[in-house]
Amino acid sequence: MPDFDFRKLRGRITEKCDNVRGLAVKSGISAGKLYPSLQGRRAFRTNEIERLMAPDCLDIPKELLDEYFFTLKVR
Numbered sequence: 577m578p579d580f581d582f583r584k585l586r587g588r589i590t591e592k593c594d595n596v597r598g599l600a601v602k603s604g605i606s607a608g609k610l611y612p613s614l615q616g617r618r619a620f621r622t623n624e625i626e627r628l629m630a631p632d633c634l635d636i637p638k639e640l641l642d643e644y645f646f647t648l649k650v651r
Contacts, residue, residue: 581649582614588634588644599634603627620645 593599596614600607605624612618620628625645629636636644 577616577619579616579649580645581647582616582645584647585634585644586614588636592634599628603630603633 589596589599593602596610597607599605600610603610603624605627609618609624613620613624625641628634629638629641629644634644
C-alpha cells in the first residue's frame, strides 16, 4: 500500500471536528476504522471518503480529493 501524507486531512479534521473522535461521531465511521486509516495501516474505503468529504462532515470539494486523500509522502 502506498504511503500517503494525511497532514492536510488531519488539519481539516482539527478545523471541523476538533479530533478524530469528533470526526467519528460526525461521519458515523468508527474511530476504530479512522485511526488505522490515518496511520496508513488501513486504506480508506470509497464510501468512507465520500462520507468524510460531505458538506455536513469535513466539507472537502471533489476537486481537492487528491490533496487530502492521495498525496504521497516525500522521503
